[in-house]
Amino acid sequence: MTAFSELVAATESDLATTLGGFREEGRRIYATSSFQTQSVPLLHLLSQHAGVSVVLIDTGYLFPETYDFAHDLQGRLGFDLKQVRSTRTYAEQCTSSGALLHTRDVDACCRLNKVEPMESLLRPGDVWISGIRADQTATRASKPRLETDDRGILRYHPMLKWTARDIYQYLREHGLPKHPLESAGYLSIGCLPCTRKWDGSDARSARWEGSSKTECGLHTNTP
Numbered sequence: 175m176t177a178f179s180e181l182v183a184a185t186e187s188d189l190a191t192t193l194g195g196f197r198e199e200g201r202r203i204y205a206t207s208s209f210q211t212q213s214v215p216l217l218h219l220l221s222q223h224a225g226v227s228v229v230l231i232d233t234g235y236l237f238p239e240t241y242d243f244a245h246d247l248q249g250r251l252g253f254d255l256k257q258v259r260s261t262r263t264y265a266e267q268c269t270s271s272g273a274l275l276h277t278r279d280v281d282a283c284c285r286l287n288k289v290e291p292m293e294s295l296l297r298p299g300d301v302w303i304s305g306i307r308a309d310q311t312a313t314r315a316s317k318p319r320l321e322t323d324d325r326g327i328l329r330y331h332p333m334l335k336w337t338a339r340d341i342y343q344y345l346r347e348h349g350l351p352k353h354p355l356e357s358a359g360y361l362s363i364g365c366l367p368c369t370r371k372w373d374g375s376d377a378r379s380a381r382w383e384g385s386s387k388t389e390c391g392l393h394t395n396t397p
């Protein structure tokens with residue numbers, strides 16, 4: 175058995191045991207996805223389990239290709255797709271000078287469009303799965319596999335030990351697709367105004383250019 179096949183087997187076993195336990199406890203189970211290439215292995219693994227809703231956080235600023243990719247994956251893998259978005263209108267998201275929030279305050283914009291819609295969806299006792307990996311950012315490297323956040327929501331991170339190389343090997347072995355913008359030079363893809371093409375440096379540096387921001391806030395609101 176190779177190190178990669180051991181990693182896949184361990185992740186499959188962990189998902190089966192952990193999700194089975196959550197279902198027995200009657201918990202609602204959600205998985206957020208950014209629907210990038212790197213999201214695909216977890217979506218493929220989760221699609222083999224009942225009772226998991228995959229959440230697309232629709233900021234209104236996603237690339238059209240991302241919406242298409244999400245729906246293509248749903249059709250291909252058959253998971254339950256739930257879309258959430260902020261109830262604030264664009265007009266309500268402008269600064270006093272009339273500028274759209276993402277041009278002045280990216281933290282506030284991410285909070286309104288990403289964090290708040292998830293906070294509205296989730297209740298204490300729910301499970302929130304994400305595909306974050308330790309090799310992505312320092313914040314993610316310090317995450318435990320399971321934690322409970324300050325609202326009593328269980329956060330489950332089954333992909334922490336995976337690397338970018340593992341992601342691509344899994345895609346190859348299962349004949350799974352990549353985000354259509356990857357071939358156009360985008361490696362880490364979020365909202366259109368806050369994403370630029372990859373320049374050969376750290377993949378996450380393609381997000382929030384000119385800012386020290388590396389996280390949208392979804393994975394930092396924990397003890």
Ligand code: SF4
Pocket residue numbers: 233235276279280281283284285287288364365366367368390
């Ligand atoms: S990534 Fe940019 S556009 Fe998207 S919610 Fe955050 S600040 Fe707003």
